[in-house]
Amino acid sequence: xxxxxxxxxxxxxxxxxxxxxPVLASESVHDDVADLVRRGKAELLAGKFDAALxxxxxxxxxxxxxxxxxxxxxxARMAKGELDAAFERVIELESEGRGGVxxxxxxxxxxxxxxxxxxxxxxxxxxxAYQEAAAYLKDVMASEGEQFxxxxxxxxxxxxxxxxxxxxxxxIDRALxxxxxxxxxxxxxxxxxxxxxxxMGAEETRPAxxxxxxxxxxxxxxxxxAMGSKKELARQQADVHLQLGVGLLFLExxxxxxxxxxxxxxxxxxxxxxGQLLGSLADSEGTVAPxxxxxxxxxxxxxxxxxxNISSDAGLLWWLGYGQYxxxxxxxxxxxxxxxxxxxxxxxxxxxxxxxxxxxxxxxxDEEAGRAFRRYAEADAGSFAQMVNSSPQNxxxxxxxxxxxxxxxxxxxxxxxxxxxxxxxxxxxxxWNDVGLMSRDAGDFVRRSKAEDPxxxxxxYYERAWEAYQKALELDRKPxxxxxxxxxxxxxxxRSPELAIAMYDEAEKLALEMQAxxxxxxxxxxxxxIALRDARNNRKLLKAALERQKKKDAKKxxxxxxx
Numbered sequence: 001x002x003x004x005x006x007x008x009x010x011x012x013x014x015x016x017x018x019x020x021x022p023v024l025a026s027e028s029v030h031d032d033v034a035d036l037v038r039r040g041k042a043e044l045l046a047g048k049f050d051a052a053l054x055x056x057x058x059x060x061x062x063x064x065x066x067x068x069x070x071x072x073x074x075x076a077r078m079a080k081g082e083l084d085a086a087f088e089r090v091i092e093l094e095s096e097g098r099g100g101v102x103x104x105x106x107x108x109x110x111x112x113x114x115x116x117x118x119x120x121x122x123x124x125x126x127x128x129a130y131q132e133a134a135a136y137l138k139d140v141m142a143s144e145g146e147q148f149x150x151x152x153x154x155x156x157x158x159x160x161x162x163x164x165x166x167x168x169x170x171x172i173d174r175a176l177x178x179x180x181x182x183x184x185x186x187x188x189x190x191x192x193x194x195x196x197x198x199x200m201g202a203e204e205t206r207p208a209x210x211x212x213x214x215x216x217x218x219x220x221x222x223x224x225x226a227m228g229s230k231k232e233l234a235r236q237q238a239d240v241h242l243q244l245g246v247g248l249l250f251l252e253x254x255x256x257x258x259x260x261x262x263x264x265x266x267x268x269x270x271x272x273x274x275g276q277l278l279g280s281l282a283d284s285e286g287t288v289a290p291x292x293x294x295x296x297x298x299x300x301x302x303x304x305x306x307x308x309n310i311s312s313d314a315g316l317l318w319w320l321g322y323g324q325y326x327x328x329x330x331x332x333x334x335x336x337x338x339x340x341x342x343x344x345x346x347x348x349x350x351x352x353x354x355x356x357x358x359x360x361x362x363x364x365x366d367e368e369a370g371r372a373f374r375r376y377a378e379a380d381a382g383s384f385a386q387m388v389n390s391s392p393q394n395x396x397x398x399x400x401x402x403x404x405x406x407x408x409x410x411x412x413x414x415x416x417x418x419x420x421x422x423x424x425x426x427x428x429x430x431x432w433n434d435v436g437l438m439s440r441d442a443g444d445f446v447r448r449s450k451a452e453d454p455x456x457x458x459x460x461y462y463e464r465a466w467e468a469y470q471k472a473l474e475l476d477r478k479p480x481x482x483x484x485x486x487x488x489x490x491x492x493x494x495r496s497p498e499l500a501i502a503m504y505d506e507a508e509k510l511a512l513e514m515q516a517x518x519x520x521x522x523x524x525x526x527x528x529x530i531a532l533r534d535a536r537n538n539r540k541l542l543k544a545a546l547e548r549q550k551k552k553d554a555k556k557x558x559x560x561x562x563x
Contacts, residue, residue, distance in 0.1 A: 033063045049079040071102040108136030112154040134158035149178045165195045185223035186240040192216030193247045220244035238268035258294040266301025269316035292323040314344035330357040351376030370417040377423045388424035415442035429475035436468035462492035480531040482507035504539035
C-alpha cells in the first residue's frame with residue numbers, strides 16, 4: 001500500500017507547475033490560412049493583385065486546395081485580367097454544387113466585369129451582364145457582406161446601371177466604408193446626383209434631392225482630389241468632372257459647372273457630349289457664349305497638359321468652331337475648324353462651316369469660300385451632297401456664292417464652284433446650265449486676259465460648256481439651253497454652224513410655243529423672252545457670217561486662188 005501511494009505521488013504533478021495543453025496541428029493550419037486570406041483581401045482591396053494572388057495561393061496550398069480558399073485564388077486571377085479562364089472554373093464549381101455563397105459571389109463579380117467589358121465595346125449585351133451581376137451580388141451581400149467587402153462597389157455599379165437606385169445608394173454607402181478611393185467616390189457622385197435629380201422632380205422630395213446632389217458634388221470633388229494628377233487616370237478624371245458639372249447645373253451654379261466641364265475637356269475631351277453641353281451652357285440672352293468660353297478654356301488646358309500634336313481634342317475644336325460660328329466670330333471659327341480637320345480628316349464637314357464663315361466675312365473672301373466647298377466635296381462627296389441637300393437654305397448657299405463670284409467677275413472661281421455644285425445633284429438641268437454659263441465666261445476671261453499659265457485654256461472651258469449644255473438639254477429641252485449651247489458652238493468653239501443654226505431654230509420654236517401656252521415656271525417668262533430674242537439675233541448673225549464666208553470663198557475661187 002505504501003509503495004502504491006509512493007508511485008502515485010511521483011506521477012502526480014506539483015500544484016505550482018504550469019498546465020501545458022498541446023495544440024492540434026489542424027487548428028494551427030486553420031489559423032494560418034485565415035490570416036493569409038485576410039492579408040490577401042487587404043492586398044486585393046489595395047490593388048496589389050500580384051501579391052494578393054500569391055497570398056491566396058499560399059493559403060490554398062495550406063488548406064489542401066479546398067473550395068473556400070480556391071475561390072479567393074479565382075478572385076485574384078479575375079483581378080489580374082484572367083477573367084475568362086477563371087470564370088470557366090467558377091462554372092465548374094457551380095455545376096458540381098460546390099462553393100456555396102463564395103461561388104455565387106464570384107459569378108456576380110465575373111458578370112460585372114463582363115458587363116464593364118461589353119459596355120466599353122458599346123455592346124447592347126452589357127445590360128444583361130449587369131442585370132445578372134446585380135441579382136447574384138444582391139443576395140450574397142445581404143447575407144455575407146462582411147466576407148466579401150469588394151462586392152459592395154460592384155453591386156452599387158450594377159444596380160445603378162439597371163436603374164435600381166435604392167440598392168445602388170445603400171450599396172455605395174457600404175462601399176465607401178471599405179474604400180474612399182477615386183473610383184469609389186466617383187461612382188458615389190454618379191449615384192447620388194442621379195438619385196437627387198429624380199427626387200427634385202416633385203416638390204415634396206425636392207429638399208432631399210438637393211441634399212443628395214450636394215453630397216454627390218462633394219464626392220466628385222473628393223474623387224478628383226484622390227486621383228491626383230496621374231495622366232493614366234485622364235478618362236476617370238474627365239468622367240468625375242463631368243459628373244461634377246452635372247451636379248452643379250442642377251444646383252444652378254452655371255459658372256462653376258462650366259469650369260468643371262472645362263476641366264473635364266482638359267483631361268479627356270473624347271468623354272464629353274458636346275452636343276448636349278451646347279444646350280446646357282447658354283447665357284440669359286440664349287446665346288452660346290458660355291459654351292464657347294468653356295471650350296476655349298478646355299482647349300487651353302488640354303494643350304497645356306498634352307501638347308499640340310495629339311489629336312484627341314479634334315472633336316473639342318470642331319465644336320469650338322461651331323460655337324464661334326454661331327456667335328458670328330468667323331475668323332476664330334475658321335481657325336478652330338481648320339485645326340479640327342487637320343487633326344481628324346473625317347470631320348470633313350468642317351470645310352462647310354469654313355466656307356460659310358468666309359462667305360459671311362464678305363465678298364473679298366468669296367474665292368476662299370469656294371475653295372473650302374471644293375475641299376469638302378473632294379474629302380467626302382457623299383457627306384457634301386447630304387449637307388447641301390439637307391435644307392433649302394443649305395442648297396442655296398453655294399448658288400448665292402456662285403453668282404456673287406460671277407458678279408465680281410471672278411469667272412474662273414465661279415466655273416470651279418459650278419462644277420462642285422454638281423457633286424450634290426447631277427439631275428438638275430439648272431445646275432448644268434450654270435456649269436455651261438460659268439465655263440463659257442471663264443473661257444472668255446482667260447482668252448481676254450491672256451494669262452501665261454491658266455488652269456485651263458479657253459478651248460477647254462468652251463468644250464466643258466458645250467458638254468454641260470448638252471447634259472442640260474438631255475434633262476429638259478428648254479429654249480434658253482438651246483440658245484446658250486448654240487452660242488458655244490457659234491462664238492466659242494466656232495464649229496458645226498449648221499448644228500448651231502438648227503439649235504437656234506428649235507429655241508425659237510419652243511419659246512413661241514411656251515409663250516402661246518403661257519406656261520412658265522417662276523421667273524422663267526423673262527428668261528424665255530430673252531432666249532427668243534437672242535436665238536433670232538444670233539441665227540441672223542451666224543447666217544450672215546456664213547454668207548460672207550461663202551462669197552469670200554467664191555471670190556477666191558474666181559481669182560484662181562486656193563479656196
